[in-house]
Amino acid sequence: MPDSAEARLRWRCRRGMKELDLLLARWLEQRWPQADDARRSDFEWLLEQTDPDLADWLIGGARPEGGSRAALVDDIVRRQA
Numbered sequence: 001m002p003d004s005a006e007a008r009l010r011w012r013c014r015r016g017m018k019e020l021d022l023l024l025a026r027w028l029e030q031r032w033p034q035a036d037d038a039r040r041s042d043f044e045w046l047l048e049q050t051d052p053d054l055a056d057w058l059i060g061g062a063r064p065e066g067g068s069r070a071a072l073v074d075d076i077v078r079r080q081a
Helices: 003-013 018-034 037-047 051-058 067-078
Strands: none
Touching: 003 018, 003 037, 018 037, 018 051, 018 067, 037 067, 051 067
16 A cells, blocks of 8 residues: 555544454554455444544444444454454
């Protein structure tokens, strides 16, 4: 990934809650490089969502609709352990 694209994604991972920042940035660092186009698209969609929705999904145990998006949330949550 070019440095400017990576920097933009890292910036988009910065949220209003430190916990969200850490979860999103960790996934970006560890999983983005080998992610396929569909998974990358789902991650970019996730970054467009509001902080309350992200907190519900990544911390509160709720899941977004859509199988691939819910699977991405599960993958992000597993990485926090």
